[in-house]
Amino acid sequence: GQQVMQIPQYQHVQEGEDFTTYCNSSTTLSNIQWYKQRPGGHPVFLIQLVKSGEVKKQKRLTFQFGEAKKNSSLHITATQTTDVGTYFCAGPKMIKAAGNKLTFGGGTRVLVKP
Amino acid sequence: DAGVIQSPRHEVTEMGQEVTLRCKPISGHDYLFWYRQTMMRGLELLIYFNNNVPIDDSGMPEDRFSAKMPNASFSTLKIQPSEPRDSAVYFCASSLARQTYEQYFGPGTRLTVT
Numbered sequence: 001g002q003q004v005m006q007i008p009q010y011q012h013v014q015e016g017e018d019f020t021t022y023c024n025s026s027t028t029l030s031n032i033q034w035y036k037q038r039p040g041g042h043p044v045f046l047i048q049l050v051k052s053g054e055v056k057k058q059k060r061l062t063f064q065f066g067e068a069k070k071n072s073s074l075h076i077t078a079t080q081t082t083d084v085g086t087y088f089c090a091g092p093k094m095i096k097a098a099g100n101k102l103t104f105g106g107g108t109r110v111l112v113k114p
Numbered sequence: 115d116a117g118v119i120q121s122p123r124h125e126v127t128e129m130g131q132e133v134t135l136r137c138k139p140i141s142g143h144d145y146l147f148w149y150r151q152t153m154m155r156g157l158e159l160l161i162y163f164n165n166n167v168p169i170d171d172s173g174m175p176e177d178r179f180s181a182k183m184p185n186a187s188f189s190t191l192k193i194q195p196s197e198p199r200d201s202a203v204y205f206c207a208s209s210l211a212r213q214t215y216e217q218y219f220g221p222g223t224r225l226t227v228t
Contacts, residue, residue: 033216042205042219043157088157092215100145100209101170102217104157 002027006105013079021108023072023089032072038085118220126226132194135223137206149205196227
C-alpha cells in the first residue's frame, strides 16, 4: 500500500537557524499537504501543493513539491520558538474510491533551542 | 464557525469498561475520519465515512472497536471492552468532497485505560 515517510524524525534547531524536513511517498501523489501539530494540540492544515515542482511560501516557511510528485520538502528559515511542533506531510490515495482519504507521514518533531 | 467538536476531552477508565467517544464535524462537511495517535505508531487512520456511510474500516484494530455515524452531524467511536493498550489520543477530522482534500481536526480525546 501507499507509504509516506518523513525524515528526520526529530530536528533540534538553534533559534535563528534554518532547517529542512523531507517527505517521500512510495507512489505518485495528486497533491501533498502539510500539517503542524503543536505540543498537546491537534494537527492543523498549513498548505497544499498540487503542481509538479510547485513552490509556495508562508512567511518563513517554504514548501516544495517534487517534479515527479513523489516527494516534498518544508524549509524553515530563522527558526523561532513558535515553530516548535510536529510537522506532518500527507497525500491522498490516487484511487478514486479512496475519496478524501489521506496517508500521513510519521512527522518531524521540531525542538528549538533558545 | 465552530470547528470539529469532540467529547470528552479526557477520559480515564478501567480495563474492561466500555468507552464512547463523540464527534461533531464541521457543518456541511461530508467526510468524517477517526484517527488514533500514539508515540509508537504515530497518526493512524481507523475508519472514515462519506455521507454517513463507512467507506474504509481497515484501520480498526479489532472487533472491540466500532464506529457509527447516524447522521451528518454526529459520530461515535466505541471501544468495548477497553484495554490499557488502547490508551492514546483519538482525533476526529472532517473534510469537504472537493479537490483540496484538506482535513480539519478536532481537539482530540485523550484516553487512558488503567
